[in-house]
Amino acid sequence: MVALPSGVLGALDSTSDRAVFRQIADQLREAIDKGRFKEGAKLPSESELVEHYGVSRMTVRNALSVLQGEGLVHSEHGKGVFVRPRPPVRRLASDRFARRHREQGKSAFTVEAEAAGSRPEVDSLEVKEERPTPDISARLGSPRRVLARRRRYLLDGRPVEFAASFLPLDLARNTPIAEPNPGPGGIYARLEELGHRLDHFEEEIRARMPTPGEVKTLRLASGVPVIHLIRTAFDTEGRPVEVCDTVMAADAYVLAYQLPAT
Known part of the structure; x- marks a missing residue:
């Protein structure tokens, strides 16, 4: 596995019946909610997530797509995926x-x-x-x-x-x-x-x-x-x-x- 910052992302639960891409999305969402990835911060790259979780690139893309659909992150072509800043409440x-x-x-x-x-x-x-x-x-x-x-x-x-x-x-x-x-x-x-x-x-x-x-x-x-x-x-x-x-x-x-x- 690639060495991501300690405690930011965990491991997958092989005994869970929840789809792997959703488990990855859950962990990324939790990290965003808890401030481990701040507004405007870049998420780990697809390659880093593939190595960290030992999954296919398509699985990682599906996980990131879930977060984009929730409005939590946005993708910048050639740069990566970033936590979306939220407007003032x-x-x-x-x-x-x-x-x-x-x-x-x-x-x-x-x-x-x-x-x-x-x-x-x-x-x-x-x-x-x-x-x-x-x-x-x-x-x-x-x-x-x-x-x-x-x-x-x-x-x-x-x-x-x-x-x-x-x-x-x-x-x-x-x-x-x-x-x-x-x-x-x-x-x-x-x-x-x-x-x-x-x-x-x-x-x-x-x-x-x-x-x-x-x-x-x-x-x-x-x-x-x-x-x-x-x-x-x-x-x-x-x-x-x-x-x-x-x-x-x-x-x-x-x-x-x-x-x-x-």
Whole structure:
């Protein structure tokens, strides 16, 4: 066997019914999880793993393929396989839309990015009037036209989220909401200035694998799922005033909520 650093990788269990390539993947995954291979570190080469475990090159490649499919590693042609750096975790907290943030002139994304010590950015901004999909229309009370605001969010230059907001056109047309930069506090602050004091939000959250377009937009590594969140904002009259359809890189978020026990 080749001499790898002591304790980094063990031996195969010949009595196990688990496939050999999966045993190798398990050991590499454990070494990554325990920090034996740091973010950005190069894994042992295929040749080193072949010698260490006494298996075929195809077995080693199958093991590495498992880790790539899980989004733990990435391959660089001619250089090797490396532990994939993970973006800063942004905590999606239950108070992210608290009025105090809007009153301070900060959007939810800005507040949480600053709390994480990250630099927030927004790009790929598009604002236009359009006909809503049947689902968006039903959530907003069946308007025939909406104002759509699409944008991508980045932390320290890395895309982590893409969001599209849809507002009834009678609320948003010819207001700051229709401008590329709606001003301090974002569109929720503008809605309240227009007399639509926000009362509550409803959210639907699910995890799924990304579409090819989402992989490109968020620069997702192979195997990384997304969190798909649809939020509807209601004013104090019970009117739905905005629907936000958001797709987030799942490895960039922790969902944290405080729920009453009564």
